[in-house]
Amino acid sequence: MLLAAAGAAGAQNIYKCTQAGQVAYTDHPCPGGNGELLHQADDTEVIDRYLRLGQDALAKRYAESRHLEALYQQRVDAHQQAMEERAQRQTDDAYVAEQRQREAQQQALTDEAAERDRLQAENDALRQQNDQYQDQLSHPVYNPPPAYWGAPYPGRHDGHDGHDDHGHHRPPPSREPVFHPCKQLAGGRTQC
Structure with a gap:
């Protein structure tokens, strides 16, 4: 039991060993004893390590072998x-x-x-805009006659009522609205 406890204490020590120009750190003494002890483990570290590894029985045996029952109970708690x-x-x-x-x-x-x-609102707005375009296309567009329709033809003289200079009959200008059919273009545009 004492050998196991001594091994546990040694396992917590840190040694710096130099072999063939290479430096190594280990928890065991260096071969030949030509190393440097960097850290000497104390009883608390040994008991804590056993408890962290789940080796409660070994921790208890280590404490009992050194009469450290109070320290063991403290570390267990x-x-x-x-x-x-x-x-x-x-x-x-x-x-x-x-x-x-x-x-x-x-x-x-x-x-x-x-x-x-958001997509629903955007879709509703596009449908409303399309309905407006369709409504505009369904109504004929009436444009007033050009202003020159009521003006005398070039060469017309006041004495020629309803005839041009060559004696041909000229129809009177119309005051009725003129229907211009429209067609729908790409992109929702209209051409009349």
């Missing part, structure tokens, strides 16, 4: 508290992650609804 705190943190982190996921899903649904509403 601290280890248990650390485990409970870690479990609580994991639970809290999982809850926060779940809340964030729900918020992200809700935001995605809100964004989707807003985009759907």
